[in-house]
Amino acid sequence: MSENEKDVLRETPWRTTVNWNNPFETSVESQYSLEELKDDCENYEPLGELLPGDVHFPKVNILLLGRVGSGKSSVFNTINSCFRGKIFNVARSGSTKHSLTTKFTKYPILSGRSTLRLPMKFRICDMRGLEDDHLMSKENMRFILEGNIPDRYPLDPCGHISSDMPGFKKNPGLDDKIHCVAIVQDATIVDAMADLNPEVTKNKKEMQTVMNSLDIPQVVILTKIDSISDVTEDDPANAFRSQKVERCVGKVSEILGINRNMVFPMMNYEAEDQLNPSIDIMSLLTLKGLLNTCDAHLFHHYDEIVERYTVTQS
Template identity: 70%
Template sequence: MHTVNIYSVEEKMSQIDFDGLPETPWGKTCNWNNTFETLAELKDELENFEPMGDLLAGEVHFPQVNILLFGCVGAGKSSVFNTINSVFRGKIFNVALASCAEHVVTTKFTKYRVMSGSSTLPMPLKFRLCDMRGLDEEHLMTKENMRYILEGSIADRFPFDPSGNISVDMPGFKKHPGLDEKIHCVALVQDASMVDTLQVLSPEVTKNIKEMQTVMNSLDIPQVVILSKIDSICEATKQDAANAFRSAKVEKCVAIVSEVLGLPKNMVFPMKNYENECQLDPSIDTMALLTLKGILNNCDAHLFNHYDEIVKKYAVAERRNP
């Protein structure tokens, strides 16, 4: 059973200035006329997500998929996790430290679990969101470190500096990580306000992100973009996040990011994170879940390439009697 908070939708609608927003959305999206139903359906679907669930028989069980949140310092990575976690907790719930302040950067590589809020017995959902320190000019990432992260060699809570030296003999370094510890999809988190004002990020950081994309490509790891902070580029979207899909500004921003990062537009997910709200908002929730659904589809697509290995290694009977 789902609990959905009650909001004053009418009150909210009356405040929105729809001027200039076309009726039809620019991209394929969900039914925003019935947000409560859409939200409940999406939440139910994602709470019951099983990696490759439609292809694996009951006796093969793949524990979880791992999603890497990657981008510049301040792009909104920790906030993306907090937002998705809040949706499933049913309240604003800030677990990962998120801030603009210099000293509040994420220093440990953390594999966050999200617990289901619907069942009486809380259960971890079948995905983890991996948060790490973002890039800046003094902390560019080495290809070797990217490879370690993607291949699952870096353990949860391992102090991690993208530009630091990692020794394979360090405690917390996994020499033989299983497929369930690897990264199955990378979400490149990009601050929309930076794109909108064409404040091109430092060329070094952009170059570094592109270099890291070549490592992801070489390992066949799918990439999507989370276009964060869309509320800061469009007033109507600030009023109601659902308006993002009819906003020409957001559409333009999606097109620019898709071009710059070389990813199709349908792999760019606009998102408004919770930052100073006190209660949940159905549009923000729905948008976060649409993003998560898109990412999980990509994880499944990646796992499909490892189908035979999964069937062989993750058969439940075999794990009990190795």
């Protein structure tokens, strides 16, 4: 299907997600409802029931990595908005030639439940976007993944970072590290990705090698699906029945070598001035996928977690 061809709605979804006819309904079988998804994320405990009762791992860290303007800050704003119950843009987002985000920021998200406005057990780390003349060096990627970089540090992906700089964490704990990387990919440029941004695409692949060497799992967040699929733009509930979105998920999975079930389509709040339950659901499905992936990574560190994160009763 080419860019200009009309999108076609499949009769059955290409991924089973929620009961889109009634997203508020309690789920059946493998389908979720909006409230269940929200509850799951709000009650998320790293490794959950796999850990003994007296072991608590404080939080997981998810890194958003991608080209300038791919929608990283908007992903954070959209997820945050779901829990705030209104459009709530904390991170600056917009279109500029160079990255609008300049600081490496570890954003907490407060639970939306009225009795419990505490930070949930995950943080979303936003950073400057990759550009031809601001590609990420392997050394800097390692510093970020290993948890050496302080929150709100003005990080240039290719700049020199000295371990003597103020705030540099020389001995980060497992809870300072990155537990999952989400490669944020603009759906509108997937077809032309290798030609439009050969250096950025190559750089992403190099960074994946660094992540693999540290056993850090990767997923893809496919943003701006409303711009490739008119049926999704008209009604975001159509995303998982859109042939164009399905095809784009397949293509990006092939290019980045990441399984299709690890590619999460998302439509960020951009033009909307009010929340839309279907956009919220898509964002929460993404977040749930990210948290599962963090758990899969933490499982490799099970013994260390039990040893270091046991809460002793006094």
